[in-house]
Amino acid sequence: MTLGEKLAKARKENNITQEELADTLGVTRQSISKWESDLAYPETDKLIKMSNLFGCSLDYLLKEKATTQATSFNQDITEKRAVSVEDAKRFLTAQRRTTVPMAIATVLCILSPLCLMLLAGFADVGKYGISMELACGVGLSVMLLMVASAVGIFIFSGKYGKDFAFLQTDEIIVSRELATFVQAQKQAFYNKYLAANLCGSVLCILSMVPLFMGIWLFKNEPLMILVMVCIMLVLVAIAVFAFVSVGIRWAGYHKLLQTGQFTPEQKRKSKLMQTVTSIYWLVITALFLLISFTTERWDLTWLLWAVAGVLYPALVAVLNIKR
Numbered sequence: 001m002t003l004g005e006k007l008a009k010a011r012k013e014n015n016i017t018q019e020e021l022a023d024t025l026g027v028t029r030q031s032i033s034k035w036e037s038d039l040a041y042p043e044t045d046k047l048i049k050m051s052n053l054f055g056c057s058l059d060y061l062l063k064e065k066a067t068t069q070a071t072s073f074n075q076d077i078t079e080k081r082a083v084s085v086e087d088a089k090r091f092l093t094a095q096r097r098t099t100v101p102m103a104i105a106t107v108l109c110i111l112s113p114l115c116l117m118l119l120a121g122f123a124d125v126g127k128y129g130i131s132m133e134l135a136c137g138v139g140l141s142v143m144l145l146m147v148a149s150a151v152g153i154f155i156f157s158g159k160y161g162k163d164f165a166f167l168q169t170d171e172i173i174v175s176r177e178l179a180t181f182v183q184a185q186k187q188a189f190y191n192k193y194l195a196a197n198l199c200g201s202v203l204c205i206l207s208m209v210p211l212f213m214g215i216w217l218f219k220n221e222p223l224m225i226l227v228m229v230c231i232m233l234v235l236v237a238i239a240v241f242a243f244v245s246v247g248i249r250w251a252g253y254h255k256l257l258q259t260g261q262f263t264p265e266q267k268r269k270s271k272l273m274q275t276v277t278s279i280y281w282l283v284i285t286a287l288f289l290l291i292s293f294t295t296e297r298w299d300l301t302w303l304l305w306a307v308a309g310v311l312y313p314a315l316v317a318v319l320n321i322k323r
Contacts, residue, residue, distance in 0.1 A: 004038035006061055010054040011036075015082050016173055023176035025049055053173070081166060082173040085181050088256050091164045092185065095252045098157040103244040105153035110237040112146040114230050115139045121226040167255040171264045174257060186253040189246075196246040203239035207232045280315065284308040 001009070011021055011032075018032040025032075025046050034040035042050070051058050116139025122128055123135040166172075214228030254260040284304065292301040 002038050003041070003061055004036045007032075007042075007050065008036040010050075010056070014054060014173070017082075020082055020173060020175045021050075021053075024053065024173060026176075081170055082175075083167075083178060083256065085178055087164075088178055088182060091161075091167070091256065092249070092252060094160040094164065095249050098160050099245055099248045101153050101157045102248060103241045105150040105157070106244050107237045107241050108146045108150040108153075110233060110240060112143040112150075113139075114233060115142040117226060117230060121223045125223050167262070172256075172258060179257060182253055182256045186250075186257075189249060189253070193246045193250050196242040200239040200242035203235050203242070207235035207239065210235070276315070280312065281308075 011018070018029045018036075022029045022032050027046070031040065031042075035042050047058060047061060051061060116136070119130060119135035119139045120132065123130045123132040210228040210231040211225075214225040218224035218228070251260075251262075255262045258264060260266075288301060288304050291297075291304065295301065
């Protein structure tokens with residue numbers, strides 16, 4: 001095949017129009033047509049951009065008998081997708097529908113232990129006639145109900161974004177029209193994003209105040225300290241709501257623009273990290289159960305989760321350095 005035939009084949013198999021390719025390369029549609037008809041020859045920088053875009057080597061494009069690249073070339077093409085402005089609008093609309101429910105579900109998970117903590121505290125000091133058995137029974141039931149509700153919300157909300165799951169992992173074609181639209185939407189949302197993150201950060205810092213006050217003012221009253229810890233969790237939950245309510249939409253803009261943590265390179269890295277993360281937490285869970293049932297020291301083995309949480313960012317950092 002000639003260079004023009006290869007370019008036309010690559011473009012069509014990747015579901016890219018001549019207009020979209022022209023926007024991506026910064027040329028006119030007529031130029032693309034001439035290249036594909038072998039009436040003109042693209043400049044070197046344009047050839048490099050197209051080889052990266054189509055996932056093939058320059059040798060494949062330039063050598064008429066370069067057949068060794070064909071198989072991997074066709075496989076790579078299918079991994080890239082063209083996203084229109086209409087697709088972006090549907091994606092952003094779906095995100096707006098799920099942002100608040102997802103934030104509420106996250107808050108439910110954070111607040112789920114509160115009832116158990118408070119009832120156990122009342123039972124421990126012998127107030128209101130609450131026994132430890134009653135406290136555990138009611139507290140655990142409420143906690144499981146809240147967690148189950150949160151999981152239900154996560155699953156239900158996920159259906160709105162299932163058609164756009166490829167934005168998380170696959171490379172897409174960002175046309176000039178798409179980039180202009182998304183950038184405008186992102187700029188309009190920026191002030192709200194900044195304000196929510198500012199409020200969330202301030203609440204996270206202030207959330208420690210009730211704990212310190214409890215230790216200082218009520219050092220001989222464990223129940224009051226426990227109440228202060230609960231207040232701290234409520235403040236943290238409000239902060240997390242602020243973060244999640246804007247963070248999901250902000251990440252959506254980056255997905256469409258392939259910027260931030262959603263660049264093609266980062267997407268390739270994320271596939272490995274998903275596998276490593278799954279294996280890591282499965283191993284931690286297995287170790288926790290093994291050690292806990294063997295030693296029957298449930299009062300101490302929970303520390304394994306704290307250690308695992310501290311080590312996980314270190315593991316991620318090491319993997320990023322090696323790659």
